[in-house]
Amino acid sequence: MSTELAATVKGMMAPGKGILAADESVGTANKRFAALNIPQTEDMRRKYREMLFTAPGFGEYFSGVILYDETIRQSDSHGKPLVKVIEDAGSLPGIKLDTGTFPLALGGPDEKVTEGLDGLAKRVDEYVKMGATFAKWRGVIAIDEGIPTDRCIHANAGALARYAAICQAGGLVPIVEPEVLMDGDHSKHTLETSFAVHERTLGAVFHELARAGVAFEGMVLKPSMVIPGQKSGQTKSAREIAEATLTVLTRWVPAAVGGIAFLSGGQGNEEATLNLNEINLLAKERRAPWTLTFSFGRALQQPAIATWRGDDANVSAAQAELTRRGKLNGLAALGKYAPSMESERDLVGASR
Ligand code: 13P
Numbered sequence: 001m002s003t004e005l006a007a008t009v010k011g012m013m014a015p016g017k018g019i020l021a022a023d024e025s026v027g028t029a030n031k032r033f034a035a036l037n038i039p040q041t042e043d044m045r046r047k048y049r050e051m052l053f054t055a056p057g058f059g060e061y062f063s064g065v066i067l068y069d070e071t072i073r074q075s076d077s078h079g080k081p082l083v084k085v086i087e088d089a090g091s092l093p094g095i096k097l098d099t100g101t102f103p104l105a106l107g108g109p110d111e112k113v114t115e116g117l118d119g120l121a122k123r124v125d126e127y128v129k130m131g132a133t134f135a136k137w138r139g140v141i142a143i144d145e146g147i148p149t150d151r152c153i154h155a156n157a158g159a160l161a162r163y164a165a166i167c168q169a170g171g172l173v174p175i176v177e178p179e180v181l182m183d184g185d186h187s188k189h190t191l192e193t194s195f196a197v198h199e200r201t202l203g204a205v206f207h208e209l210a211r212a213g214v215a216f217e218g219m220v221l222k223p224s225m226v227i228p229g230q231k232s233g234q235t236k237s238a239r240e241i242a243e244a245t246l247t248v249l250t251r252w253v254p255a256a257v258g259g260i261a262f263l264s265g266g267q268g269n270e271e272a273t274l275n276l277n278e279i280n281l282l283a284k285e286r287r288a289p290w291t292l293t294f295s296f297g298r299a300l301q302q303p304a305i306a307t308w309r310g311d312d313a314n315v316s317a318a319q320a321e322l323t324r325r326g327k328l329n330g331l332a333a334l335g336k337y338a339p340s341m342e343s344e345r346d347l348v349g350a351s352r
Contacts, residue, residue, distance in 0.1 A: 001215040005173050005217075006218065008092065008133045009173055009220065011064070011092050011133075012092060012173065012258075013063070013220070015291070017063040017293065018061070018261060019063060020064070020295075020300055020301075020326075021296060021297035022067060022301070023094075023095075023096035023297075025068060026070060029045050030045075033048075037310075038308075038309060038310035042070065044310060045070065046071070046082075047077070048310075049074070050082065050085070051304075051308060051318060051319060052065075052319075053086050056323065060330075061326025061329070062089075063091060063092060064091055064133075064134060065091055067094065067095050072095055083131040094133065094135055094175070095130075096135070096136050096138075097116055097120065097163060098138055099116035100115065101115075104151070107147075107151055107152045108146055111147055113156055113159065114137060114138060114139045114140065117163065121169070124171075128171050135172045136177060137159070137160055137175070138177040139179065141180045142181045144184050148201075153201055156178060156205075157178070157207070160177075161214060163176075164219055165212040168215060168218055173219060174218075174220070175261070176205065176209065176219055176220070176221050177221075177263065178223065179222075179223075180197050180198055182194070182228075182266055184229050185231055186231060190234050191228045191244055194229065194244070198248045202248065202251075202252035206252060216257045220259045220295075221260045222261050224262070224265050225241055225245045225262055227275075238275050238277075238278035239278055239282075241275050242278035243282065245275075245279055246283060246288060249290075255289035255290070261293050261294060263297070264300075269302055272299040273329050273332045274337070277332035279292055280334065280335035283335075284335055293333040294329045294332070294333060299325070300322065301322070303322075303325060304318045304319070307321050
């Protein structure tokens with residue numbers, strides 16, 4: 001593995017920091033804007049991302065940012081490329097490389113496979129020239145009656161492995177994201193079902209990564225936590241979630257993997273932080289081999305966007321909301337978070 005990839009992994013996994021997922025496609029960003037009556041224009045999406053990346057202290061909490069194609073080409077209101085804004089804040093720019101999910105041919109009902117492999121090596125070259133140091137590809141595994149099928153798991157695992165190999169060959173650290181969805185409409189989607197599907201998924205993903213020749217040290221895994229489905233009616237403690245998540249990871253993820261950064265997947269902001277903290281506490285007890293941090297999208301951005309609402313007058317308050325969640329999640333990545341910290345308003349923007 002190149003020293004370049006190793007240095008990027010080390011930067012991404014800096015202790016007490018995590019990765020901001022700000023790579024919502026135009027469609028997803030617009031949906032979030034529409035819900036808050038924010039105009040759905042390219043310039044508003046640019047302003048929103050500029051607001052996030054220029055938050056005071058940004059680099060103290062966020063080791064990296066995942067960007068969407070539109071954003072990596074944009075500049076701040078003074079004409080400075082957003083990539084440079086991120087670098088100057090002491091953070092690493094990354095890029096989403098998949099082009100979205102599509103119905104899986106001959107798959108089960110509603111099963112999806114992620115596309116974007118055609119011409120990928122060329123796109124990697126282009127993004128490296130623009131300053132990207134790492135990348136992301138998300139495969140989606142849904143749980144419902146009769147699914148996921150092995151066909152769906154293997155199609156997604158194969159695409160993740162091809163993507164990861166192409167990234168490493170082109171000089172980008174791949175974030176490999178096999179997301180087991182937690183929002184299915186299925187009462188049988190219990191913690192136990194989620195555990196079993198994570199086992200099948202991670203087993204297939206690492207099998208394919210190994211076959212594709214991917215250097216585990218030069219990649220980051222972005223998994224979902226093992227949680228009961230939102231409609232299962234089951235409630236589990238953070239400890240039980242941490243036990244299930246860490247057990248599945250230690251069974252199926254090689255110790256050589258460069259690091260683990262969880263997605264939030266629709267968990268509440270505080271719920272995601274609490275679970276990450278508990279995972280880290282247990283990881284210390286069990287001497288887990290990896291750094292376990294966050295790469296949340298919604299659970300980091302939600303308070304910030306709800307405060308901003310597209311109004312310049314709210315920029316500072318919204319930035320404080322982002323760094324507040326960054327700080328709390330940074331503490332959770334060290335196993336040093338406590339729910340009581342949520343009510344300490346002077347945490348906002350404060351340095352550690
Ligand atoms: P969430 O944390 O909102 O699940 O988003 C993370 C992400 O990058 C999904 O691909």
